[in-house]
Amino acid sequence: MRVGVFDSGIGGLTVVKSLLEHQLFEEIIYFGDTARVPYGVKDKNTIIRYSLEAVEFFKNFDIDIMVAACNSVSAYAIEEMREVAPFKVFGVIEPGALALQNAIKNKNAQILILGTKATINSQKYTRLLNSYGYENLLSLAPSLFIPIVEEGLFEGEILQSAMDHYLKHIQQPDALILGCTHFPLIAGPLQKRFPDAKLIHSGEAIVQYLQNYFSFTKKFSETKLKFFASENPDGLKEVAKKWLKL
Amino acid sequence: MRVGVFDSGIGGLTVVKSLLEHQLFEEIIYFGDTARVPYGVKDKNTIIRYSLEAVEFFKNFDIDIMVAACNSVSAYAIEEMREVAPFKVFGVIEPGALALQNAIKNKNAQILILGTKATINSQKYTRLLNSYGYENLLSLAPSLFIPIVEEGLFEGEILQSAMDHYLKHIQQPDALILGCTHFPLIAGPLQKRFPDAKLIHSGEAIVQYLQNYFSFTKKFSETKLKFFASENPDGLKEVAKKWLKL
Numbered sequence: 001m002r003v004g005v006f007d008s009g010i011g012g013l014t015v016v017k018s019l020l021e022h023q024l025f026e027e028i029i030y031f032g033d034t035a036r037v038p039y040g041v042k043d044k045n046t047i048i049r050y051s052l053e054a055v056e057f058f059k060n061f062d063i064d065i066m067v068a069a070c071n072s073v074s075a076y077a078i079e080e081m082r083e084v085a086p087f088k089v090f091g092v093i094e095p096g097a098l099a100l101q102n103a104i105k106n107k108n109a110q111i112l113i114l115g116t117k118a119t120i121n122s123q124k125y126t127r128l129l130n131s132y133g134y135e136n137l138l139s140l141a142p143s144l145f146i147p148i149v150e151e152g153l154f155e156g157e158i159l160q161s162a163m164d165h166y167l168k169h170i171q172q173p174d175a176l177i178l179g180c181t182h183f184p185l186i187a188g189p190l191q192k193r194f195p196d197a198k199l200i201h202s203g204e205a206i207v208q209y210l211q212n213y214f215s216f217t218k219k220f221s222e223t224k225l226k227f228f229a230s231e232n233p234d235g236l237k238e239v240a241k242k243w244l245k246l
Numbered sequence: 247m248r249v250g251v252f253d254s255g256i257g258g259l260t261v262v263k264s265l266l267e268h269q270l271f272e273e274i275i276y277f278g279d280t281a282r283v284p285y286g287v288k289d290k291n292t293i294i295r296y297s298l299e300a301v302e303f304f305k306n307f308d309i310d311i312m313v314a315a316c317n318s319v320s321a322y323a324i325e326e327m328r329e330v331a332p333f334k335v336f337g338v339i340e341p342g343a344l345a346l347q348n349a350i351k352n353k354n355a356q357i358l359i360l361g362t363k364a365t366i367n368s369q370k371y372t373r374l375l376n377s378y379g380y381e382n383l384l385s386l387a388p389s390l391f392i393p394i395v396e397e398g399l400f401e402g403e404i405l406q407s408a409m410d411h412y413l414k415h416i417q418q419p420d421a422l423i424l425g426c427t428h429f430p431l432i433a434g435p436l437q438k439r440f441p442d443a444k445l446i447h448s449g450e451a452i453v454q455y456l457q458n459y460f461s462f463t464k465k466f467s468e469t470k471l472k473f474f475a476s477e478n479p480d481g482l483k484e485v486a487k488k489w490l491k492l
Binding site: 144162 | 396407408
């Protein structure tokens, strides 16, 4: 099976990492819209427009399914993408919410949802989790985490100041949804701040979801990888090499 | 005279502020490419492509000149814009370098240039200032300053941590070029860090440049203002109201 992974930039490589580790696919084709990154500060119509262009891009390839690794795309554009795509389209929000349901049985648990402004404003996580019976939800858009991660500052004083700024009045949650592809890269400091919280990672969640959906029986010890970007594809390939240890 | 001001986002409003204060224009039409902001992390070809689209946009208006408020656009796209524009196109880099030349007579002065990655990589300031005889130049791209300003954190711990991160090993300069439209908004903390430095502001520099170029004799106590954005124009108008005290 061949999968096209779409992200606003390089962040979706954290999802590719999970797909690779679980050896689910024969081929992974990645497209990062690096010329227009970030999506998380853009509005719904713009995100839909750009996401439909990504569907067009993947029509040039013989893929079986498309995964929107980007939470902002998953929040706003999945329905529209499904209408025009000749392949199945999966987002990461429903998988994330289901992963939380699997991990946290207590419906009174405190759930903290971190995401981009677009993802948080969409209220997609909140509505899904409410429909599963969870009521103690807190949503937050710590916007600066994203450029801090992009600057490669996965630890240190700036990240600590930013965590203080956004999280200082936040009670210890029972679970923390890493609702942006960048946040797994600072999972360590976040876990340290919230030591008892179960962390929900989009990459792991979509793997679990696809495994349930397709009941894969075959594993691929070698996966063909192709990387595309709307600008500076070499930069993307370099980050891929580092993060995915290629 | 009517001017079209182009910026990657809202930052160029700091330039509009200077144009307004000096009452040079009958009408200012602003276009912020908010759907694709920021430009400063994008590569040369992308910046040129987007800037040429902005020229097309302004062809719909009866403007006399166009000002690229964005330093990244000024660094990479001015020549290309001039080739296709039916009006005069001005960037902010040459004006900034000339403003520095007016302010700093000592050619051995220490000059610190702060800008986006695109602006710094282009070396446009460096080459111009070298050609004027300045040799002690240091260029730096403190990338996080931009999202910090966009988050409205014009002071406080995150900004201080970021200033420590980028500037801690930097000697006190004699002049500091604020080579990004966002930086005038943190001019206070930067001046506090470098108390003896003369700060060069793109908005003031372009005003000075245009005054020399056109020898304006008329002042406009009322300026017609129009704001356009490639997404969320209402958001842009709100920021304009606040920053420009409309």
